[in-house]
Amino acid sequence: MHESELLARVPEGLLINGEWRPAEGGRTLDVHDPATGQLVKQIADASVADGKAAMDAAAAAFPAWAATPARERAELLRHTFDLLKDRAEDFALLMTIEMGKPLAEARGEVTYGAEFVRWFSEEAAHVQGRYGANPEGTGRMIVSQHPVGPCYLITPWNFPLAMATRKIAPALAAGCTVVIKPAELTPLTTMFFAQLLVEAGLPAGVVNVVTTSTAGPVSEAIIGDPRLRKLSFTGSTPVGQRLLAQAAPGVLRTSMELGGNAPFIVFDDADLDKAVAGAMAAKFRNVGQACTAANRFIVHRSLVEEFTERVTAQVKGMKIGRGTESGVSIGPLIDDRAVAKARQLVDDAVERGAELRAGGQALEGPGTFYEPTVVSDVPEGSDILREEIFGPVLAIVPFDDEDDAVRIANDTEYGLVSYVYTENLARGQRMIERLETGMMGLNIGVVSNAAAPFGGWKFSGLGREGGAEGIHEYLQTKYTLTPNPFG
Numbered sequence: 001m002h003e004s005e006l007l008a009r010v011p012e013g014l015l016i017n018g019e020w021r022p023a024e025g026g027r028t029l030d031v032h033d034p035a036t037g038q039l040v041k042q043i044a045d046a047s048v049a050d051g052k053a054a055m056d057a058a059a060a061a062f063p064a065w066a067a068t069p070a071r072e073r074a075e076l077l078r079h080t081f082d083l084l085k086d087r088a089e090d091f092a093l094l095m096t097i098e099m100g101k102p103l104a105e106a107r108g109e110v111t112y113g114a115e116f117v118r119w120f121s122e123e124a125a126h127v128q129g130r131y132g133a134n135p136e137g138t139g140r141m142i143v144s145q146h147p148v149g150p151c152y153l154i155t156p157w158n159f160p161l162a163m164a165t166r167k168i169a170p171a172l173a174a175g176c177t178v179v180i181k182p183a184e185l186t187p188l189t190t191m192f193f194a195q196l197l198v199e200a201g202l203p204a205g206v207v208n209v210v211t212t213s214t215a216g217p218v219s220e221a222i223i224g225d226p227r228l229r230k231l232s233f234t235g236s237t238p239v240g241q242r243l244l245a246q247a248a249p250g251v252l253r254t255s256m257e258l259g260g261n262a263p264f265i266v267f268d269d270a271d272l273d274k275a276v277a278g279a280m281a282a283k284f285r286n287v288g289q290a291c292t293a294a295n296r297f298i299v300h301r302s303l304v305e306e307f308t309e310r311v312t313a314q315v316k317g318m319k320i321g322r323g324t325e326s327g328v329s330i331g332p333l334i335d336d337r338a339v340a341k342a343r344q345l346v347d348d349a350v351e352r353g354a355e356l357r358a359g360g361q362a363l364e365g366p367g368t369f370y371e372p373t374v375v376s377d378v379p380e381g382s383d384i385l386r387e388e389i390f391g392p393v394l395a396i397v398p399f400d401d402e403d404d405a406v407r408i409a410n411d412t413e414y415g416l417v418s419y420v421y422t423e424n425l426a427r428g429q430r431m432i433e434r435l436e437t438g439m440m441g442l443n444i445g446v447v448s449n450a451a452a453p454f455g456g457w458k459f460s461g462l463g464r465e466g467g468a469e470g471i472h473e474y475l476q477t478k479y480t481l482t483p484n485p486f487g
């Protein structure tokens with residue numbers, strides 16, 4: 001399909017109480033293509049009053065949606081999943097246009113994002129309670145699950161579809177209503193997905209979408225509303241910390257998927273072919289713009305030169321360009337700030353003595369491109385080992401023994417995911433117990449799966465998305481005691 005035809009089908013307004021409407025005062029914000037810098041579409045730019053209207057709609061719709069039979073909620077999600085699969089190519093192209101990821105990866109994200117809708121359509125009808133005697137035998141204990149209430153969902157720009165479905169689907173499955181605020185850089189995919197939910201029969205007010213260039217004030221007003229019961233956020237740790245503080249007065253349930261600084265450890269007993277393939281996937285998926293992206297390659301000294309040469313050869317063969325062009329595996333970074341950050345981290349490492357093996361340059365515009373880059377022998381203390389790179393830069397540090405590798409890997413406030421390559425089972429098991437991360441890839445470079453509990457330890461967050469755990473983020477437990485009916 002022609003791009004302009006697709007873009008014309010994406011709504012421009014705010015979805016509030018089942019209607020697409022303009023923002024207060026007709027304010028708009030511009031969405032750009034990061035590969036060309038060109039304007040893609042102008043959409044509604046919500047004010048604080050618009051945010052409050054969305055909150056009103058979510059609160060008003062909650063009682064009826066919570067009382068809707070789980071099977072009906074499940075079928076709405078299943079219908080949405082089927083529609084999403086039918087429109088997979090449209091969603092993939094839209095993500096490539098607004099976010100920049102190569103089309104093949106955008107197709108992968110449609111599959112991944114749709115899986116959350118299918119998974120939670122299945123989970124909706126499987127929420128269970130328990131019934132049993134108390135140990136004294138004097139009473140009966142009933143444990144039941146209830147939707148938490150209206151939720152506010154804030155999503156980032158790097159996975160425009162999957163981050164939205166990973167929150168919306170479990171919320172709806174549990175019987176919650178939502179206001180969702182997508183990232184202002186990539187709002188179109190969420191609007192397109194919301195339109196699909198409406199087409200599938202979503203009642204008015206159950207999902208409300210506010211797109212805004214003033215995320216701070218609009219969010220603060222919604223988070224401060226006493227009817228809100230839950231906040232789910234995916235984004236950077238500093239913003240997550242600020243939102244947690246805002247959520248405290250309302251004692252809101254919170255889910256926080258924050259930053260990462262993933263170690264990727266290659267032991268001397270690793271299968272190097274697998275490790276190189278895993279490294280390329282763990283680093284360059286989404287042009288490195290993923291909180292699960294491997295940030296630090298910690299490689300045993302006996303293999304480090306061969307590992308470095310092999311990844312460098314692959315990196316030098318990567319094609320850079322707009323994600324719609326065939327063969328491209330490195331699209332643009334999201335904006336100028338992202339390019340400046342990659343440049344600053346690489347320059348700092350090189351100034352401290354790291355060796356630049358490939359790349360290292362930002363490209364001339366239009367578009368915000370940074371070359372895929374390899375730096376080896378990165379000295380401890382370099383910024384690139386402490387900060388989340390969020391770009392196509394592979395930084396390598398040698399190590400000598402297992403304790404050394406574990407110490408380097410855990411030397412960060414983050415704890416989202418780790419990757420370990422070893423053919424030694426006992427060593428792999430030791431790593432499961434020693435690495436301080438919420439997820440781990442053991443001889444594999446990508447761990448995301450709708451059926452798994454995604455989430456981090458330490459500064460990487462609170463709560464889990466996906467898996468059996470995912471729906472419980474949107475449910476609250478009630479325990480009831482009744483006397484022994486036999487007296």
Ligand code: ADP
Nearest residue numbers: 154155156182183184215216219234235236239
């Ligand atoms: P990133 O660095 O990946 O852009 P952010 O944490 O800045 O991550 O953004 C993630 C999401 O948080 C986006 O939807 C953004 O609009 C939103 N956001 C940013 N600042 C605030 C804020 N002060 N209050 C609420 N949401 C915010």
